[in-house]
Amino acid sequence: xxxxxxxxxxxxxxxxxxxxxxxxxxxxxxxxxxxxxxxxxxxxxxxxxxxxxxxxxxxxxxxxxxxxxxxxxxxxxxxxxxxxxxxxxxxxxxxxxxxxxxxxxxxxxxxxxxxxxxxxxxxxxxxxxxxxxxxxxxxxxxxxxxxxxxxxxxxxxxxxxxxxxxxxxxxxxxxxxxxxxxxxxxxxxxxxxxxxxxxxxxxxxxxxxxxxxxxxxxxxxxxxxxxxxxxxxxxxxxxxxxxxxxxxxxxxxxxxxxxxxxxxxxxxxxxxxxxxxxxxxxxxxxxxxxxxxxxxxxxxxxxxxxxxxxxxxxxxxxxxxxxxxxxxxxxxxxxxx
Amino acid sequence: xxxxxxxxxxxxxxxxxxxxxxxxxxxxxxxxxxxxxxxxxxxxxxxxxxxxxxxxxxxxxxxxxxxxxxxxxxxxxxxxxxxxxxxxxxxxxxxxxxxxxxxxxxxxxxxxxxxxxxxxxxxxxxxxxxxxxxxxxxxxxxxxxxxxxxxxxxxxxxxxxxxxxxxxxxxxxxxxxxxxxxxxxxxxxxxxxxxxxxxxxxxxxxxxxxxxxxxxxxxxxxxxxxxxxxxxxxxxxxxxxxxxxxxxxxxxxxxxxxxxxxxxxxxxxxxxxxxxxxxxxxxxxxx
Numbered sequence: 001x002x003x004x005x006x007x008x009x010x011x012x013x014x015x016x017x018x019x020x021x022x023x024x025x026x027x028x029x030x031x032x033x034x035x036x037x038x039x040x041x042x043x044x045x046x047x048x049x050x051x052x053x054x055x056x057x058x059x060x061x062x063x064x065x066x067x068x069x070x071x072x073x074x075x076x077x078x079x080x081x082x083x084x085x086x087x088x089x090x091x092x093x094x095x096x097x098x099x100x101x102x103x104x105x106x107x108x109x110x111x112x113x114x115x116x117x118x119x120x121x122x123x124x125x126x127x128x129x130x131x132x133x134x135x136x137x138x139x140x141x142x143x144x145x146x147x148x149x150x151x152x153x154x155x156x157x158x159x160x161x162x163x164x165x166x167x168x169x170x171x172x173x174x175x176x177x178x179x180x181x182x183x184x185x186x187x188x189x190x191x192x193x194x195x196x197x198x199x200x201x202x203x204x205x206x207x208x209x210x211x212x213x214x215x216x217x218x219x220x221x222x223x224x225x226x227x228x229x230x231x232x233x234x235x236x237x238x239x240x241x242x243x244x245x246x247x248x249x250x251x252x253x254x255x256x257x258x259x260x261x262x263x264x265x266x267x268x269x270x271x272x273x274x275x276x277x278x279x280x281x282x283x284x285x286x287x288x289x290x291x292x293x294x295x296x297x298x299x300x301x302x303x304x305x306x307x308x309x310x311x312x313x314x315x316x317x318x319x320x321x322x323x324x325x326x327x328x329x330x331x332x333x334x335x336x337x
Numbered sequence: 338x339x340x341x342x343x344x345x346x347x348x349x350x351x352x353x354x355x356x357x358x359x360x361x362x363x364x365x366x367x368x369x370x371x372x373x374x375x376x377x378x379x380x381x382x383x384x385x386x387x388x389x390x391x392x393x394x395x396x397x398x399x400x401x402x403x404x405x406x407x408x409x410x411x412x413x414x415x416x417x418x419x420x421x422x423x424x425x426x427x428x429x430x431x432x433x434x435x436x437x438x439x440x441x442x443x444x445x446x447x448x449x450x451x452x453x454x455x456x457x458x459x460x461x462x463x464x465x466x467x468x469x470x471x472x473x474x475x476x477x478x479x480x481x482x483x484x485x486x487x488x489x490x491x492x493x494x495x496x497x498x499x500x501x502x503x504x505x506x507x508x509x510x511x512x513x514x515x516x517x518x519x520x521x522x523x524x525x526x527x528x529x530x531x532x533x534x535x536x537x538x539x540x541x542x543x544x545x546x547x548x549x550x551x552x553x554x555x556x557x558x559x560x561x562x563x564x565x566x567x568x569x570x571x572x573x574x575x576x577x578x579x580x581x582x583x584x585x586x587x588x589x590x591x592x593x594x595x596x597x598x599x600x601x602x603x604x605x606x607x608x609x610x611x612x613x614x615x616x617x618x619x620x621x622x623x624x
Binding site for chain 2: 330
């Protein structure tokens with residue numbers, strides 16, 4: 001895979017080499033519309049088929065612990081308070097107080113103004129981009145609609161990064177994307193990535209939210225995925241969780257296929273984050289199967305795959321308790337979010 | 338030419354819907370003479386788990402409904418039972434081998450018992466609750482409230498409909514939601530009751546009926562952490578001491594098995610068995 005000449009380019013040059021010129025609307029449209037279309041029926045059948053795998057006993061145990069380690073534990077409510085964020089962080093660090101062996105989640109995901117509270121609550125358990133501990137992800141760029149001027153969006157990002165966010169979840173401008181102004185979407189992602197530069201010169205991890213529920217077709221999802229990756233996104237994320245439908249298995253599968261193709265083309269690994277609507281362990285296990293079968297088990301690690309979820313964790317913990325104790329657990333035995 | 342009869346396949350009743358068993362299993366229901374009557378779903382532990390989820394989901398609506406409203410909903414079920422009288426009589430005759438008069442008497446008694454319990458909906462609180470005298474300017478009130486999700490092993494002997502009604506009605510009238518494991522050998526009247534419930538005003542999930550083997554399902558319900566109480570009225574032939582022990586792990590209320598002609602006889606104590614007494618203080622006057 002590294003034999004591809006594209007792999008030798010610098011990231012920003014790579015996109016331009018692929019597009020065959022500057023990232024203008026016309027060049028991007030020519031490139032994105034040149035991508036083969038999606039067989040929607042085949043995609044949905046493939047996703048449904050992957051969802052029928054039976055995962056039992058020790059495999060299920062492994063899957064459940066893996067899921068917990070991949071969760072971005074999220075609270076994105078207008079009613080969020082520093083206290084709510086502190087309790088979220090406490091849960092991220094010790095998901096099941098009755099079982100010290102329970103793994104920690106990958107990150108907590110909060111609004112930009114709550115980043116300070118999250119970092120303070122994490123204290124020495126703050127991974128700060130590393131693998132030991134819990135990261136802090138912040139949604140930015142006028143989440144969830146993305147309807148603000150570029151200056152406001154960039155200020156939003158800089159605020160969150162200055163406060164200590166390790167990861168930025170940005171939303172693309174769906175209006176511009178659907179209107180065919182691909183260049184604008186591309187430039188915004190590039191600008192947001194640059195706005196995530198810290199004082200020491202390193203960049204915050206950038207997750208690009210496509211909001212697939214507003215993109216209407218699988219073809220658009222595929223184009224938006226390519227666009228986000230070309231522009232430099234480290235992760236592509238399905239949804240904000242504020243629009244229905246949020247993450248679905250076929251949409252995630254189509255995004256994983258883009259990630260697989262990009263890896264074959266350039267040797268670079270891009271992460272995927274389905275978010276919203278995944279509430280049960282059963283659903284989450286279907287996603288694990290899909291990831292393993294599409295891009296490989298290597299992707300089942302927090303720096304390449306995440307679940308954006310809040311209620312999922314409680315269901316997974318109840319399943320975990322069931323496997324430990326041998327009897328069904330109930331919501332009284334996990335925390336109230 | 339003789340017409341080929343189309344026997345009915347009886348399904349489960351969970352969350353107001355009629356799903357097949359998650360396990361895909363069915364078992365044959367035989368008449369008292371050993372002839373094939375119908376296929377019934379053989380529920381699994383996962384069906385029981387789904388039923389508990391449905392019951393938990395319905396608890397807020399049912400326990401939160403006014404006592405008067407709960408009573409009216411239960412009276413309505415009795416009306417619908419009356420309308421299906423003939424079907425219940427036919428099923429009881431084929432399953433239990435009693436004559437039409439015996440079956441009719443059982444259905445009548447089941448309907449009367451349902452009405453008797455329905456009448457308690459807006460009365461048991463007055464009987465069991467109290468305004469306690471305290472030495473201060475306070476109201477001190479004790480009121481019974483529903484325990485929550487009640488798992489019931491329905492009576493397994495004769496009189497399948499009457500036994501089922503006697504077990505379900507007292508738990509439901511107080512505002513609990515129930516998961517009931519039906520009479521294994523005579524499940525037809527349980528599922529026909531479910532069809533009555535589905536067309537009545539009772540919210541889906543308040544009463545969930547699982548057919549199949551109580552010996553297989555009961556241990557999972559007894560140990561389930563999201564079940565608040567266990568009525569073992571029909572568990573006499575099971576290892577019910579073991580069920581009590583596993584129920585104790587999650588602090589469930591448990592009623593023991595009953596047998597004989599007066600098993601699960603109508604009584605206020607059956608209603609109060611699945612209630613919790615809440616005592617509240619309130620100032621008598623601000624001014």
